[in-house]
Amino acid sequence: MSSNNLLQSALNNASFTTIPYSRPGTPSSHGLQQIGFVGLGAMGYLMAQNLANQHSSPNGHPPLLVWNRSVNKAEKLFATLGKDKIRIAQDLAQIASECDVIITNLANDAVVKSIYEKFAEALKAEQPTTKHRIFVETSTVYLYVAICVSRLIATALSGELDALISSIPHGRLITCPVFGTPAVAAKGQLLVVMSGDYRSKKEIAYLLVPGIGKKVVDLGGNLEKG
Numbered sequence: 001m002s003s004n005n006l007l008q009s010a011l012n013n014a015s016f017t018t019i020p021y022s023r024p025g026t027p028s029s030h031g032l033q034q035i036g037f038v039g040l041g042a043m044g045y046l047m048a049q050n051l052a053n054q055h056s057s058p059n060g061h062p063p064l065l066v067w068n069r070s071v072n073k074a075e076k077l078f079a080t081l082g083k084d085k086i087r088i089a090q091d092l093a094q095i096a097s098e099c100d101v102i103i104t105n106l107a108n109d110a111v112v113k114s115i116y117e118k119f120a121e122a123l124k125a126e127q128p129t130t131k132h133r134i135f136v137e138t139s140t141v142y143l144y145v146a147i148c149v150s151r152l153i154a155t156a157l158s159g160e161l162d163a164l165i166s167s168i169p170h171g172r173l174i175t176c177p178v179f180g181t182p183a184v185a186a187k188g189q190l191l192v193v194m195s196g197d198y199r200s201k202k203e204i205a206y207l208l209v210p211g212i213g214k215k216v217v218d219l220g221g222n223l224e225k226g
Helices: 003-012 044-055 071-081 092-098 109-124 140-149 156-166 182-186 198-208
Strands: 015-017 035-038 064-067 086-088 101-104 133-137 171-175 190-196 213-218
Touching: 035 044, 035 092, 044 064, 044 071, 044 182, 044 198, 064 071, 064 092, 071 086, 092 109, 101 109, 101 198, 109 133, 109 156, 133 156, 133 198, 156 171, 171 198, 190 198, 198 213
Parallel strands: 035 064, 035 101, 064 086, 101 133, 133 171, 190 213
Antiparallel strands: 015 213, 171 190
């Protein structure tokens, strides 16, 4: 069976509405959330741009904090949207320390693992904190590998990432690959596929739709067996 057919089979058995959760209450423990975005490639740049336009304003979330290995991508986004919507992080440690929600969109599984290891290292070096953080891994590449294995059963990478984030106090990981072309991403019409902690998925779903995506597919709570 092709990877597209495997994906379709999984979608047929998944919870699939525009957003399959009730709207969460407004977080009150830390006020307006600081959102971070790591990875400004062909898809990530468009996703970050839409997210900043949707949520970052004087009356919304603080400016989106972005990081990219090539700083020129971040500088271009800042020049396009301005200081009210974009801040550029100096390094990954700043993203990990300052953000309540950290969204990643990266090139391949080796880069994903490397970035999350750096997040974990940075936060373990901090003093103990009660700050809650949700990490949202949106890279499609590793779900594509998983599809080819069997009906969206995740690779070992999802387990490794979960172990890294679970070692951080009050850290939660949502695997959230997105599907669509860059043209679809530009319109904020991506298909968003989510696995992980239910309450965190609710919060993230309403952050991403509308803006980044048009629909959410819920594959359940187990990151390794969606």
